[in-house]
């Protein structure tokens with residue numbers, strides 16, 4: 001029986017409050033309005049940003065909330081005036097949309113489309129309402145992808161992998177034969193490594209407190225492995241000694257503001273660039289001696305790897321299908337929705 005135009009009942013993992021386990025609830029999903037798309041979500045990854053929001057440290061975290069911004073699914077129905085996707089299309093939802101008409105989209109300088117940002121942090125659509133309670137998005141927040149891509153893999157391209165890969169190849173524009181250090185080798189950091197390999201960097205140093213992450217970093221092409229716990233001196237000094245004065249590019253993929261400082265200060269004087277990808281908690285700030293910047297180091301940030309979701313994400317999905325981008329290695333476990341809390345526990349343990 002067709003569900004078009006009707007309210008749907010489905011299951012969702014709801015966070016009722018900070019630091020509480022998610023609870024599986026039946027929710028109602030209203031039909032999409034003008035310019036909106038209702039999606040049947042079939043798979044989702046868990047990104048550290050989900051854990052961050054769940055922790056209560058996200059200044060924009062409003063509860064109750066249905067987490068999960070790394071998804072894949074099929075368009076179930078569309079609202080009036082939607083023209084670029086239709087029911088049955090395979091899609092990845094975008095947390096940064098691409099309207100192609102706002103000042104940001106037209107600038108050619110950024111992927112940070114502004115259309116939903118004002119209401120997004122409050123869990124609302126731009127008309128200040130919600131269809132929830134579920135996955136109804138604006139048409140501009142949907143990337144249509146190759147239907148041959150399996151959702152349980154492609155969903156990871158909806159955040160972590162694309163973010164790290166894009167930060168290396170787009171935001172930093174890593175050059176051949178350059179040196180790179182990646183702080184934090186979770187899903188995001190491992191993908192920076194993939195981007196650095198794609199750009200033929202000559203030295204790629206994986207930095208993590210958890211040595212288990214080095215197995216993955218090695219498989220993806222990191223050349224050196226450094227655990228800050230093995231050294232008594234600041235990690236930036238260790239890295240500067242290893243690289244004859246510092247790195248060409250460093251990336252923070254931890255969200256820890258002390259690590260962000262170390263990553264900047266590990267850069268080579270005169271030209272080193274440090275890219276902040278990690279998300280830090282409410283009230284946290286970064287600092288360094290201004291001399292670090294005066295002497296030519298550059299501090300930048302990157303959201304979703306600088307990737308424009310509708311224009312560029314479908315090509316990244318094709319790169320995966322054409323075996324140019326590794327995704328399968330990232331999947332350590334698969335859980336049913338009812339077991340979602342185990343996924344968060346494993347992310348915090350990092351012990352798999």
Ligand SMILES: NC(=O)C1=CN([C@@H]2O[C@H](COP(=O)(O)OP(=O)(O)OC[C@H]3O[C@@H](n4cnc5c(N)ncnc54)[C@H](OP(=O)(O)O)[C@@H]3O)[C@@H](O)[C@H]2O)C=CC1
Nearest residue numbers: 048049184186187188208209210254255278279303304350
């Ligand atoms: N800007 C953007 O668009 C995006 C930002 N993010 C952010 O990027 C960050 C990484 O996300 P994700 O890869 O999913 O996270 P993970 O938790 O999977 O990975 C983080 C890694 O950093 C390690 N780590 C923690 N502290 C340190 C330290 N002091 N020195 C070195 N390594 C350390 C962790 O080790 P251990 O296992 O021991 O904890 C872990 O291996 C998060 O802050 C997330 O919110 C994510 C997606 C998009």
Ligand SMILES: N[C@@H](CCC(=O)N[C@@H](CSC=O)C(=O)NCC(=O)O)C(=O)O
Nearest residue numbers: 047049058059060096117159279303304
């Ligand atoms: N709500 C947080 C900010 C969260 C954040 O930094 N989001 C990143 C993506 S992280 C994905 O896993 C992002 O793309 N931000 C773009 C933006 O416009 O915010 C807070 O308020 O600190």
Ligand SMILES: [Zn+2]
Nearest residue numbers: 047049159160
């Ligand atoms: Zn994410």
Ligand SMILES: [Zn+2]
Nearest residue numbers: 099102105113
């Ligand atoms: Zn826009």
